[in-house]
Each structure stands twice: as structure tokens, then as C-alpha cells.
Amino acid sequence: MKINKINYIKVVFFMIITLIVIVGSLFYKNILAYLVASLFFSYLLNPLINKLESFHIHRTISIIIIYLLLTTIIVLIAIFIIPQLIDQIKSMTINFKDFINSDNSTLNFDKIPFISRLMDISETIETKISFINFTEYRGKIFTMMTNVVSNIPTFVMNSLGNIVSLFSFLVAIPIISFFLLKDQTVFKRYLLTLIPNKYFEMVIIILDKVDEILGTYLRALMIEIFIIAILTAIVLSIIGVKYSLLIGLIAGLANAIPYFGPVIAVSFAILSALMSGKAIITIFYVIGGMWLVQIVDNNFIYPIVIGKSIEMHPLIIMLTVIAGGLSFGIFGMFLSVPLIFLIRSLIIVLYKNLKQFEII
């Protein structure tokens, strides 16, 4: 009888807890993105802060030192790189708009010397050899290209608009991260005290695994983005492609999208080379240069920096990127692979440990 009473109290208690969790989640749902971004930011900075702390510098002071260093770097970037980057974005957007005719449905191919020359050649062939008809195919290709290119300025401007609206978001992240970094052990200890004895050791293993996967992957990804952006910008500058800094940045970020990212970056570089009226040979230089960056990435940067942090079959990676892109757009393409990898690893670790701890 007593046992039944205890179980009844337990059920009511867990129902109340579940209700509180649901209501709490609904209440805090708008700041979930802030929390996730802050967690990512904390993961990136944590090793640096730990290193400083190992010199017996108080953790709070260590965080302040790293924040000051980061602010200095951001200010230097803002002074030396951002104005150039904004100029390149503006100039690129204007160039793209010039390239689209006022009716917004056709492209002004006269602006690209290589394509206008190609059109002249095809027209000459058509007049000389009567059974060849390029016009139909040309029309189809041009319509497709118009659709893609006419969306680029809107995409760039919308992204800029989003960035401005994200300003408050960006200000909030370092503040939340400060507390996450400062009281990291307090939060972890508090969370673990809530875990029932039966699951305590298993939860520790799972938390460690998540920490290892997420921390290693995120830090490695940031380093890779940075190196690829610099290498691409240098290679494109040597070739003489306009907007090398902007395309370098796009290449670095796009590189985080497996397989498709490099193609996106090369397309931008080729388009830029074509629009600035470069000789046809420049396209080959661009492809060759960016291919070289990919060789360096695949053989040196990726194995050293990311290494075996993501071990998935190439086909699964490719399908995951496509699915992510179709469901959530560009962000889906970025996040789908690490997210699926994390979920997959979690399921494996969870299953293995549930067995080892004799829970299932």
C-alpha cells in the first residue's frame, strides 16, 4: 500500500516537472538560438581560456584577456579589411545589377566580352551551316542563367539586411558566453547532481563524448575556414581576379559545405573574372588556382586540422548536404553534416552505454 502511495507521488512529481520543462521551453524558445550560438562561441574559446588558467590566472581574468584580444583583432579587421570588403560587396552588387537588363528578365551579355564573342561565333556558324540551330538551346541556357544571376544581388542585399538585424544577436552572444565560460563547471556540476544515481556514470560518458565531438569539430572548422579564405584570396589576387577578398571569404565559408562548397566558390570566381572582361585563359587559371587550394586543403589542412573528427561515407555526406539544402536552404547545407554526425555518434554512444550499464 505504501509502495503504491510513493509511486503515485512520484508520477505526480514527474508530471509537474515535465509541465515545468514544457512551459519553460515555450517561455525561452525565442532565446534558444542565442543560447546555441553562445555555446558554439564558448566551445571555440574554451581551450584558450583553459591555457591561460593553467598559468594560474583566474578564470574570469583569463576570459577578459581573451575577450580583449578578440576585440583587438575584430577592431583591426574592421579598420583594415571590412571597408575593402564592403566596397567589394557594393561594387559586385552594382556590377550584377548592370548585368541584368531593366526588364529584370534578361541578361546583358554584351557586358561579358567572352560570352558576346561566343554568341558572335555561334551566329556565324548558324548562318554558314543551315542545319545547325543554336538559338533554341542558347535561349534556354540564357533563361536559366538569368534566373540564377538575377537572384544574386537580392540574396547579397537580403543577407546584409539580416546581418544588420543580427547586430543585437551578436552583442548578446559574448555576454551569454562570458557567463557560460566563467561558470562552466558550476553548470555542469548542477546538471549532473540532477541525474539519478543509476544513470550518473553513463551521462558523464555521453556529455564527454558530445563535448569532444562538438568542440573538436567546431574549432577545426573555424581554423579551416580561416586558412581556405586566406589561401583563396591570395591565389585569386595573384591571378588578378576582382573581389578576391570577398570571394576568398565566400570560398572559406562555402568550404564548410562538403563537395558543393568548392563548386559554389569557383562559380563566383569565374563569374567575377568573366564580368571584369578578363581573357578566357583567366578562367582556367581560376579553376587551376582554386583546385590547387583544394589539393592543399584535402592533403594537408583537412587531415591535420579536422582529421578523423567526421568519419562518414561520402555518399551519406552528399545526400545529407542535399537534404539539408532542400529543407533549410544555405544554413541547412552548412549545419546538416555536423548535426547528423553528432546525432549518429550520440545514438552509437547511447546504445553502447545503455548496454554496458545494463540498462537495456
Added chain:
Amino acid sequence: MFKKLLSFKRKEKEASQEFAFLKKIPFLLNMRNSEIRLFSKLLIKRQYRKDEYIFKQDFPHTVLYFIASGEVEIIIDKNVEKPIRLATLSACSHFGEIGLFVDSKRTASAKAISNVILYAISKTDFHAFVHKFPRVGVKLLYNMGQNLSLSLIQSNQSRQKNEN
């Protein structure tokens, strides 16, 4: 301001009282108060009822435990007809340190024989602590080595006695 300072001092005092037992743990014996305080920040308080298992034999090695109060028995209870009691540990003892050095499964089970309060530190946190504070870490590892060597000597002596 003064009140805040007082409450901070009180909290510090409470914390040092809570972890006073740690100074009696063999491998923390010659550690300074500041070092013990640093180490204690990573400890997670756990409470177990009488007859509750802390861990079972063949579970993965993850955590090192310190006993603050109560008694724990270390037993071999798998693949044996009757459980074999290896040791009974009381307050100011520790168990589960093998896992800090070897990636293996628990060689015995740990069971509470009275209501116990334990403080736990995970393998990852322990390793991180040693890397982060190498000076304290070396002291800690040296003490642990000494402790394990003593247990080995004791075990050899008792084996010799049994053979004789």
C-alpha cells in the same frame, strides 16, 4: 558591500568545511588548502541509500569516488557463486582510481552498506585538471603512484603469507 564580503567569507568557510575530509584522503595528504579548493571545484556530490549499487562489475571505468560519510563495500559478484568481499571502505577513503589510468571495465562492484555521501570526479575532468595545473597534477599523480605501490606491497605480502 561589507555584508556581501561577509557572506562570501561565510560561503568560503562552508565550502572548506564541506571538503575538510579531502585532506585525510591518502593521495591528497600533502596538498595545500588552495590546491584542495581548486580540486574540489570539480567534485560532484552524490548520495546513495543503503544497499544501492554505486557501480557494478564490468561497467565502464568513468569516475573516481571519495567517501565523505558512510560505508561502501567492494565486491566481486559476477560469475561467482557467493559474492567475494574485497574491502570495506569508510569516510575519507576513495575507490575507482584504476580507471584513471587504464581503459578497462570495472573489476569489482561498489555497493553502499549504509547511507553514503560521495564526491565524484570524472576521468575527463581529472585528466583536464592534471593538464591545466601540471604542478598540482604531478603532486597528485605522484601521491597516487605511491598509494598504488603500497597497495601492491600489501597484496604481495598477504599472498606470501597465504602461500606460507
